[in-house]
Amino acid sequence: xxxxxxxxxxxxxxxxxxxxxxxxxxxxxxxxxxxxxxxxxxxxxxxxxxxxxxxxxxxxxxxxxxxxxxxxxxxxxxxxxxxxxxxxxxxxxxxxxxxxxxxxxxxxxxxxxxxxxxxxxxxxxxxxxxxxxxxxxxxxxxxxxxxxxxxxxxxxxxxxxxxxxxxxxxxxxxxxxxxxxxxxxxxxxxxxxxxxxxxxxxxxxxxxxxxxxxxxxxxxxxxxxxxxxxxxxxxxxxxxxxxxxxxxxxxxxxxxxxxxxxxxxxxxxxxxxxxxxxxxxxxxxxxxxxxxxxxxxxxxxxxxxxxxxxxxxxxxxxxxxxxxxxxxxxxxxxxxxxxxxxxxxxxxxxxxxxxxxxxxxxxxxxxxxxxxxxxxxxxxxxxxxxxxxxxxxxxxxxxxxxxxxxxxxxxxxxxxxxxxxxxxxxxxxxxxxxxxxxxxxxxxxxxxxxxxxxxxxxxxxxxxxxxxxxxxxxxxxxxxxxxxxxxxxxxxxxxxxxxxxxxxxxxxxxxxxxxxxxxxxxxxxxxxxxxxxxxxxxxxxxxxxxxxxxxxxxxxxxxxxxxxxxxxxxxxxxxxxxxxxxxxxx
Numbered sequence: 001x002x003x004x005x006x007x008x009x010x011x012x013x014x015x016x017x018x019x020x021x022x023x024x025x026x027x028x029x030x031x032x033x034x035x036x037x038x039x040x041x042x043x044x045x046x047x048x049x050x051x052x053x054x055x056x057x058x059x060x061x062x063x064x065x066x067x068x069x070x071x072x073x074x075x076x077x078x079x080x081x082x083x084x085x086x087x088x089x090x091x092x093x094x095x096x097x098x099x100x101x102x103x104x105x106x107x108x109x110x111x112x113x114x115x116x117x118x119x120x121x122x123x124x125x126x127x128x129x130x131x132x133x134x135x136x137x138x139x140x141x142x143x144x145x146x147x148x149x150x151x152x153x154x155x156x157x158x159x160x161x162x163x164x165x166x167x168x169x170x171x172x173x174x175x176x177x178x179x180x181x182x183x184x185x186x187x188x189x190x191x192x193x194x195x196x197x198x199x200x201x202x203x204x205x206x207x208x209x210x211x212x213x214x215x216x217x218x219x220x221x222x223x224x225x226x227x228x229x230x231x232x233x234x235x236x237x238x239x240x241x242x243x244x245x246x247x248x249x250x251x252x253x254x255x256x257x258x259x260x261x262x263x264x265x266x267x268x269x270x271x272x273x274x275x276x277x278x279x280x281x282x283x284x285x286x287x288x289x290x291x292x293x294x295x296x297x298x299x300x301x302x303x304x305x306x307x308x309x310x311x312x313x314x315x316x317x318x319x320x321x322x323x324x325x326x327x328x329x330x331x332x333x334x335x336x337x338x339x340x341x342x343x344x345x346x347x348x349x350x351x352x353x354x355x356x357x358x359x360x361x362x363x364x365x366x367x368x369x370x371x372x373x374x375x376x377x378x379x380x381x382x383x384x385x386x387x388x389x390x391x392x393x394x395x396x397x398x399x400x401x402x403x404x405x406x407x408x409x410x411x412x413x414x415x416x417x418x419x420x421x422x423x424x425x426x427x428x429x430x431x432x433x434x435x436x437x438x439x440x441x442x443x444x445x446x447x448x449x450x451x452x453x454x455x456x457x458x459x460x461x462x463x464x465x466x467x468x469x470x471x472x473x474x475x476x477x478x479x480x481x482x483x484x485x486x487x488x489x490x491x492x493x494x495x496x497x498x499x500x501x502x503x504x505x506x507x508x509x510x511x512x513x514x515x516x517x518x519x520x521x522x523x524x525x526x527x528x529x530x531x532x533x534x535x536x537x538x539x540x541x542x543x544x545x546x547x548x549x550x551x552x553x554x555x556x557x558x559x560x561x562x563x564x565x566x567x568x569x570x571x572x573x574x575x576x577x578x579x580x581x582x583x584x585x586x
Contacts, residue, residue, distance in 0.1 A: 001194065001196075001219075002138075002140060002162045002164060002192070002194050003138070003164050003192065004164040004165060004166045004190040004191055004192040004221070005166065005190045005322075005323065005324040006134060006136075006166050006168060006188075006190070007168070007188045007190060007225070007324065007327075007331055007333060007339070008132060008134070008168045008170050008186065008188050008331070008332075008333050008334070009333050009334045009337075010082075010114065010116065010132070010134060011057070011078075011080050011082055011116050011118065011132075013055060013057055013082075013571070015556060015558065015571060016490075016492070016514070016516075016556075016558055017512075017556055017573070020548060020574070021527065021548070021549065021556070021573050021574055022556065022571060022573055022574070023055065023574070024055065024056045024057065024572070024573075024574055025053050025054060025055040025056070026053070026054045027051070027052065027053040027054075028050075028051070028052045028053075029050065029051050029052075030048075030049075030050045031047070031048070031049050031050075032047070032048045033045070033046060033047040033048070034046055040096075041095060041096040041097075042093070042094070042095050042096075043093075043094045044091070044092070044093050044094075045090075045091070045092040045093075045094075046089075046090070046091055046092075047088075047089065047090040047091075048088070048089050049086070049087070049088035049089070049090075049110075050086070050087055050088075051084065051085065051086040052084075052085045052086075053082075053083065053084050053085075054081065054082075054083050055080075055081070055082040055083075055084075056080070056081055056082075057078075057079075057080045057082070057571055057572065058078070058079050058080075058571065058572040059076075059077070059078045059080065059569065059570065059571045059572075060075070060076070060077050060078075060568075060569075060570040060571075061075065061076045061078070061567065061568070061569050061570075062074070062075045062567070062568045062569075063075070063565050063566070063567045063568075064565060064566050065387050065564055065565045066484070066486065066564055066565065066566075067387060067438050067439045067441075067564055068438075068439055068441060072387055072388075072389065074122075074123060074336075074387075074389065074390075075122070075123055075124060076120055076121070076122055076335065076336070077120055077121045077124070078118055078119075078120040079118065079119045079120065080116065080117075080118045081116070081117050081118070082114065082115075082116045083114065083115045083116070084112065084113070084114045085112070085113045085114075086110060086111070086112045086113075087110060087111045087112075088109070088110035089107075089108075089109050089110070090106075090107065090108050090109075091105075091106070091107040092104070092105070092106050092107075093105040093106075100147065100148040101145070101146065101147045101148065102145070102146045103143075103144075103145050104142075104143070104144040104145075104146075105141075105142070105143050105144075106140075106141075106142040106144075107140070107141060107142075108138070108139070108140040108142075109138065109139050109140070110136075110137075110138050111135075111136070111137050111138075112134075112135065112136040112137075113133075113134075113135055113136075114132075114133070114134045114135075114136075115131070115132070115133050115134075116130075116131070116132040116133075116134075117129075117130070117131045118130045118131070118132075118335075120335060122335065122336065122390060123389060123390065126390065128172065128173065128174060128335055129171075129172070129173045130170065130171060130172045130173075130334075130335055131170075131171040132168065132169070132170050132171075133168065133169045133170075134166065134167075134168045135165075135166065135167050135168070136164070136165070136166050137163075137164070137165045138162070138163075138164045139162065139163050139164075140160070140161070140162035140163075141159075141160065141161045141162070142158070142159075142160045143158065143159045143160075144156065144157070144158045145157045145158075152203055152204050152205060153201070153202065153203045154201075154202045154203075155199070155200070155201055155202075156198075156199070156200040156202065157198075157199050158196075158197065158198050158199075158200075159196075159197045160194070160195070160196040160197070161194070161195055161196075162192075162193075162194045163191070163192070163193050163194070164191065164192045164194075165189070165190075165191045165192075166189070166190050166191070167187075167188070167189040168186075168187070168188045168189070169185065169186070169187055169188075170185070170186040170187075170188070170332060171183060171184070171185050171186075171230075172184050172186075172332065172335060175229065176332070176335065176336060176338075176390065176391055177236065178229070182230070182231055183229075183230040183231065184227060184228065184229055184230065184236075184332065185227070185228045185230055186225070186226075186227050186228075186331060186332040187224075187225055187226050187227075187228070188223075188225040188331060189223065189224050189225065190221065190222075190223050190323075190324075191221065191222050191223070192219070192220070192221050192323075193218075193219075193220040193221075194217075194218075194219050194220075195217065195218040195219075196215070196216075196217050197215060197216055198213050198214065198215030198216070199213065199214050199215070200212065200213040201213075207258060207259040207260075208256060208257060208258050208259070209256070209257040210254075210255065210256040210257070211253070211254070211255045211256075212252075212253070212254050213251075213252070213253040213254075214251070214252055214253075215250075215251055215253070216248075216249065216250045216251070217247070217248065217249045217251075218246075218247075218248050219246065219247040219248070220244065220245075220246050220247075221244070221245040221246070221247075221323040221326065222243070222244045222245075223241060223242075223243050223244075223245070223323075223326065223327055224240075224241060224242045224243075225239075225240070225241045225327065225329075225331050226239055226240045226241075227239035227330070227331070227332055238329050238330070239329055239330055239331075240282060240329060241282075241327040241328070241329050241331070242280070242281040242282045243278060243279060243280055243281060243326055243327055244278075244279045244281065245276075245277075245278050245279075245323045245326040246276065246277050246278075246279075247274070247275070247276050247320055248274065248275050248276075249272055249273065249274040249275075250272070250273045250274075251270055251271060251272040251273070252270070252271045253268070253269075253270045254268060254269055254270075255267075255268035256268070262302060262303040262304070263300070263301070263302050263303075264300070264301040264302075264303075265298075265299075265300055266298070266299040266300075266301075267296070267297070267298050268296075268297045268298075269294065269295060269296045269297065270293075270294075270295040270297075271292070271293070271294055271295075272291075272292070272293045272294075272295065272318070273290075273291075273292050274290070274291050274292075274293065274320065275288070275289070275290045275291075276288070276289045276290075276320055276345045277289075277345075278326055278343055278345060287343070287345055288345075289345040289346075291318075291347060293318040293347070295315075295316055295317050295318055296316055297313070297314070297315045297316065298313065298314050298315075299311075299312070299313040300312045300313065307359055307360055307361045308357070308358060308359040308360075309357075309358050310355070310356070310357050310358075311355070311356045311358065312353075312354065312355040312356075313352075313353070313354050313355075314351075314352070314353045315350075315351070315352045315353075316349070316350070316351050316352075317349075317350045317352075318347050318348070318349050318350075319347065319348050319350065320345070320347055320348075321344065321345075321346065321347070321348055321379075321380070321381060321398070322381075325341040325343060325344075325381050325396050326341070326343050327340075327341055327343070328340060328341055328342065328343055330393075336390065336391050336392055337391075337392045337393075337394060338391065338392075338393050338394070339394050339395075339396070340393075340394070340395045340396075341381070341395065341396045341397070342395060342396070342397040342398065344381075344397075344398035346379055346398055346400065347379065348377055348378070348379045348380055349377070349378040349379060350375060350376070350377050350378075351375065351376045351378075352373070352374070352375040352376075353373070353374045353375075354371065354372065354373040354374070355371065355372050356369065356370065356371040356372075357369070357370045357371070364414075364415075365414065365415035365422070366413070366414045366415070367411065367412070367413040367414075368411070368412050368413075369409070369410070369411040369412075370409075370410050370411075371407075371408070371409045371410075372406075372407070372408055373405075373406075373407040373409075374404070374405070374406050374407075375404065375405050376402055376403070376404040376405075377402065377403050377404070378400065378401070378402050379398065379399070379400045379401070380398070380399070380401070380403055381396040381397065381398055382396070382397060382398075382399050382401070382434070382435050382436050382437070383395070383396055383436045383437070384396075384397060384436070384437040385436065385437065385438045385439070385564075386439055386440070387438070387439060399435065399443075401435055402433075403432075403433060403434040403435065404432070404433050405430065405431070405432045405433075406430065406431045406432075407428070407429070407430045408428070408429045408430075409426070409427070409428045409429075410425075410426060410427050410428075411424070411425070411426040412424070412425050412426075413425075413456075415460075419459075420459060420460050420461050420462070421457055421458060421459045421460065422456075422457070422458045422460070423455075423456070423457050424454075424455075424456040424457075425453070425454070425455050425456075426453070426454050426456075427451070427452065427453040427454070428450075428451070428452045428453075429449075429450070429451045430448075430449070430450045430451075431447065431448070431449050432447070432448045432449075432450075433445070433446065433447050433448075434446050434448075436563070438564050444480045444481050444563065445480070445481055446478065446479070446480045446481075446563035447478070447479045447480075447563075448476070448477070448478045448479075448562075448563065449475075449476070449477045449478075450474075450475070450476050450477075451474070451475040451476075452472070452473070452474045452475075453472070453473050454470060454471065454472045454473075455470070455471045456468075456469070456470050456471075457469050464499055464500055464501050465497065465498070465499050466497075466498045466500075467495075467496065467497060467498070468495070468496040468498065469493070469494070469495045469496070470492075470493070470494045471491075471492075471493045472490075472491070472492040472493070473489075473490070473491055474489070474490040474491075474492075475487075475488075475489050475490075476488045476489075476560070476561050477561070478561045478562055478563045479563065480563040480564060486561040486562070486563070486564075486565070486566055487519075487561060488517055488559045488560065488561045488566070489517065489518040489519070490514075490515065490516055490517070490518070490559070491513075491514070491515040491518060492512070492513070492514050492515075493512075493513045494510070494511070494512050494513075495510070495511045495513075496508060496509065496510050497509040497510075503535070504534055504535055504536065504537070505532075505533070505534060506531070506532075506533040506534075506535075507530075507531070507532055507533075508529075508530065508531040509528075509529075509530050510527075510528070510529040510530070510531075511526065511527065511528050511529075512525075512526070512527040512529075513525070513526050513527075514526075514527075514556075516557050516558055516559050517559045523557055525553055525556060526551060526553075527549055527550075527551065527553060528549075528550040528551055529546070529547060529548050529549070529550065530546070530547045530550070531544060531545070531546045531547075532544065532545045532546075533545075539585065540584065540585055540586070541582065541583065541584060541585075542581075542582070542583040542585070543580075543581070543582055543583075544579075544580070544581040544583075545578070545579075545580055545581075546578070546579045546580075546581065547576075547577075547578050547579075548574065548576070548577050548578075548579070549573065549574060549575065549576050549577065550576060551576075552575055552576040553573055554572060554573060554575065555570050555571065555572055555573060556570065556571060556573055557569070557570045558570075
């Protein structure tokens with residue numbers, strides 16, 4: 001709610017591997033926090049945070065797009081250097097204004113600066129350079145006053161004010177729109193000013209609790225952008241945006257929880273009077289929309305016994321759509337993608353149902369979770385994607401259509417005394433249905449199925465050696481209009497040998513084995529690590545010797561499928577290294 005959007009894409013460094021393998025960086029980090037007691041009624045908590053980093057990554061992204069009985073292959077080879085700097089400060093003040101009242105004030109402020117120069121080759125033939133500069137300034141005040149009216153009643157008053165600005169400048173050479181020019185500059189600046197105030201009456205009795213809240217929100221989102229040809233110092237036609245997207249709402253929320261034996265029933269509702277307006281400052285056109293909405297919700301909890309319960313809820317929510325789709329003229333968001341929108345002030349209606357059965361027996365060290373979650377959204381922004389060899393054009397447009405998601409999850413964990421081991425099995429199955437348009441096709445109905453499972457086992461032998469193993473299997477299948485399925489299957493197994501000859505010594509041997517795509521087993525990865533740690537009796541010092549990536553694997557590949565493409569992403573890794581760590585505790 002408080003953060004402005006970044007429209008131009010930041011370079012991502014995502015990997016199935018942990019940062020100890022994939023993050024090649026040079027970081028300076030500092031953090032200081034303290035709590036001050038000022039008299040008997042005042043306390044002050046402070047925090048200061050600083051981060052400076054330089055992240056280096058070599059990436060190869062290949063996409064095979066299956067569109068209208070044609071295959072369009074694209075690739076990007078990138079050498080990226082990302083330099084973020086972050087300054088952050090937090091303050092929290094608490095004042096007991098009386099024996100029955102408390103005043104709390106919180107201040108959050110940060111400034112983030114990121115520069116990302118990139119050298120790349122597009123489709124193995126076109127050399128290009130980009131330079132992205134992103135800034136992010138955030139300031140938030142939060143004032144909360146609580147007055148105890150009686151033993152079972154309290155009144156809370158809150159006021160929140162925040163501002164967030166995210167200016168960005170993106171340079172690309174050569175231009176992706178005009179091969180005769182050398183360089184383009186994309187400017188984007190989103191800002192969010194947010195005001196939120198509410199008053200809540202809270203109360204309880206032996207079998208009931210209630211919350212009555214009246215609140216109001218004012219949300220202003222000015223945005224401007226332009227795409228300029230640097231050679232001619234001219235703005236490219238129809239590339240300017242200068243808009244202000246405003247949202248206001250006044251709402252009443254009421255919730256009551258009732259205990260009926262082993263049953264806890266919590267009905268609630270929200271009545272919202274909202275207005276939206278979208279002002280185009282270039283064309284002086286204004287779009288307005290006002291709505292009154294009613295949002296009922298119900299949650300149910302049945303306590304089967306002291307260790308198990310059934311929890312269910314059904315929620316109906318009506319929300320305005322995100323401001324990131326409020327501009328209409330194109331923005332260059334990376335080295336090949338231009339994004340536009342067809343703005344709309346319609347509301348999204350969301351229905352969510354969930355139910356869970358939970359057992360948590362600490363005495364027998366047994367845990368069981370079985371759950372189902374279903375959500376349906378009516379009305380949303382869908383994508384119209386036009387994929388070409390060198391460029392991709394995406395337009396987001398509103399449709400009053402349904403998209404839905406069904407999620408089933410299961411977890412069981414048990415300590416087996418006879419085996420002196422803990423065994424855990426968990427799985428997750430998700431089916432998503434959504435719509436889009438690809439390369440001037442008809443509106444497509446898409447289905448994505450994602451299945452993941454994990455088997456975990458850890459021994460607790462009363463000897464110096466123990467073992468731990470985690471086996472993971474992931475399956476992703478996407479389909480559009482009952483056409484050919486696009487599939488991927490991934491396997492990962494992590495095995496540890498843990499040796500503790502004494503309280504002073506600890507030895508770990510670890511192996512990580514990955515198959516990113518089981519249909520092509522020639523691409524598999526085995527990582528070996530070892531750790532030796534010594535902790536003296538006084539526990540002031542701690543010494544460790546760590547060997548990482550002993551087999552010296554240089555790259556790692558990930559594969560993802562969508563309704564129209566199979567994407568292969570490869571990034572470089574930290575090479576073989578040995579590290580000596582010395583820790584001093586005081």
